Amino acid sequence: MIQKYLDHLPLYRIEKISERHGVPxxxxxxxxxxxxxxxxxxxxxxxxTALLLQxxxxxxxxxxxxxxxxxxxxxxxxxxYRSNDLEGAPIVVFDYQTSRSGQxxxxxxxxxxxxxxxxxxxxxxxxxxxxxxxxxxxxxxRKFSDLHVAGGAAWWWKRRCGESxxxxxxxxxxxxxxxxxxxxxxxxxxxxRSWNALARPKD
Numbered sequence: 001m002i003q004k005y006l007d008h009l010p011l012y013r014i015e016k017i018s019e020r021h022g023v024p025x026x027x028x029x030x031x032x033x034x035x036x037x038x039x040x041x042x043x044x045x046x047x048x049t050a051l052l053l054q055x056x057x058x059x060x061x062x063x064x065x066x067x068x069x070x071x072x073x074x075x076x077x078x079x080x081y082r083s084n085d086l087e088g089a090p091i092v093v094f095d096y097q098t099s100r101s102g103q104x105x106x107x108x109x110x111x112x113x114x115x116x117x118x119x120x121x122x123x124x125x126x127x128x129x130x131x132x133x134x135x136x137x138x139x140x141x142r143k144f145s146d147l148h149v150a151g152g153a154a155w156w157w158k159r160r161c162g163e164s165x166x167x168x169x170x171x172x173x174x175x176x177x178x179x180x181x182x183x184x185x186x187x188x189x190x191x192x193r194s195w196n197a198l199a200r201p202k203d
Contacts, residue, residue, distance in 0.1 A: 001033075011027050015027045045093065048091050048093055049093050052093055053109070056115060057115040058109075058112070058115070059080075059082040059117045060082075060116060060118050062077035063077055065096065077097060078096050116131050117134040118136070140161060
């Protein structure tokens with residue numbers, strides 16, 4: 001599983017690697033293991049999805065993915081739904097579908113009614129009135145860039161978008177530095193407690 005999903009190796013390569021190490025494993029067996037693992041992890045996926053839908057702000061996007069499934073669109077997308085960095089541990093849930101229809105996102109989110117950040121794909125942006133769209137700054141700037149190329153009238157807005165992006169980047173860098181410092185302090189306190197426990201005289 002590590003070779004397939006972390007090292008991104010296809011099963012036929014894993015089959016060859018295992019054969020070179022003297023432990024031949026048929027590709028059909030590897031595929032069966034992957035399927036069994038997927039079924040075993042489904043309760044975890046369901047729980048992560050439930051936790052994801054409890055948040056106040058979420059991100060949704062899709063990316064094309066080649067598939068062996070025979071359908072009208074062989075490169076159906078994988079939809080990714082991500083939690084907000086400010087709401088605890090990050091959660092990302094992937095949902096494979098056979099089309100880019102925004103209905104898939106609406107089906108996944110169901111009755112969730114909060115802030116949703118999406119790209120600029122039109123069908124994804126069609127939503128219930130109770131979901132508030134949080135637009136992507138990158139997509140916003142791209143629109144002004146198109147206007148600037150066409151007529152040159154949007155240069156000021158394009159520059160402002162760039163300045164906003166730099167501010168966001170600086171805030172993220174500062175936040176990462178603070179989190180590293182807090183983690184370092186916590187680690188130092190842990191080491192001190194361990195040292196005190198070892199140095200304490202035994203009865």
